Amino acid sequence: MAELMDQDTFRTALENAIKGKSANKAPFSVAWASGKLQRSHLARWAENHYHYVGPFADYLACIYSRMPDTYTEAKDFLLSNMYEEEIGGDRHTDLLIRFAEACGTTRARVTDPDNMSPTTRGLQSWCYAVAMREDPIVAVAGLVVGLESQVPSIYRKQTPTLREKYKFSDEEVEFFDLHIVSDEIHGERGYQIVLEHATTVDLQQRCLKICEIGAQMRLLYTTALYHDYVARDLSLAELGMAEATVPSLDRTLVAA
Numbered sequence: 001m002a003e004l005m006d007q008d009t010f011r012t013a014l015e016n017a018i019k020g021k022s023a024n025k026a027p028f029s030v031a032w033a034s035g036k037l038q039r040s041h042l043a044r045w046a047e048n049h050y051h052y053v054g055p056f057a058d059y060l061a062c063i064y065s066r067m068p069d070t071y072t073e074a075k076d077f078l079l080s081n082m083y084e085e086e087i088g089g090d091r092h093t094d095l096l097i098r099f100a101e102a103c104g105t106t107r108a109r110v111t112d113p114d115n116m117s118p119t120t121r122g123l124q125s126w127c128y129a130v131a132m133r134e135d136p137i138v139a140v141a142g143l144v145v146g147l148e149s150q151v152p153s154i155y156r157k158q159t160p161t162l163r164e165k166y167k168f169s170d171e172e173v174e175f176f177d178l179h180i181v182s183d184e185i186h187g188e189r190g191y192q193i194v195l196e197h198a199t200t201v202d203l204q205q206r207c208l209k210i211c212e213i214g215a216q217m218r219l220l221y222t223t224a225l226y227h228d229y230v231a232r233d234l235s236l237a238e239l240g241m242a243e244a245t246v247p248s249l250d251r252t253l254v255a256a
Contacts, residue, residue, distance in 0.1 A: 146214020
């Protein structure tokens with residue numbers, strides 16, 4: 001039977017719930033970091049990614065509206081995060097569209113929901129469901145710890161390639177530079193909120209589970225991008241990957 005963990009033990013458990021499920025392991029990410037994608041593949045990524053991260057302020061707003069008023073610091077963090085996404089300088093989605101246009105697609109294609117894959121639609125729907133239905137602290141664990149805290153480690157592998165291999169300008173890759181910094185801060189604040197307010201065995205266990213699922217969701221979303229847009233142009237063998245090492249929806253759900 002699970003027992004209530006102290007904060008240090010709980011922090012380690014949260015990190016372990018995500019460990020081994022990083023989207024860096026997906027073949028799309030491997031191809032990106034090694035410079036083997038075409039600009040057209042990156043354009044398809046942007047057209048999908050917009051529909052996952054574009055509503056992020058909406059997800060946070062749903063959590064904010066249900067967060068207890070006495071959790072002042074948590075509410076302030078959510079509000080600040082929403083502000084940064086939407087009006088704290090350049091709107092983050094506009095930076096993403098700038099990158100997308102540099103890849104050869106258009107704002108109209110990026111914002112058209114018909115251009116996202118079914119897996120992307122599933123990730124977006126999961127984010128909305130978590131934000132609207134889960135306990136607010138569990139929702140922070142899923143969306144901020146399970147998803148957002150991964151971003152810096154992912155983009156640190158991908159951004160140098162964008163400059164060195166694909167020759168994008170600093171302005172064109174500003175979306176990535178910004179999130180390497182901001183999401184590291186957001187992820188840590190998410191951890192602190194969960195550590196402070198998940199004070200029962202039930203809440204701790206639910207937070208651990210949703211972190212694991214959140215990491216799995218992003219990994220599967222990124223893997224689907226390879227199968228949907230890249231596989232016909234670039235084999236797993238060319239990436240030095242075996243089929244057995246590629247995340248599978250069936251295997252992941254069974255493991256969960």
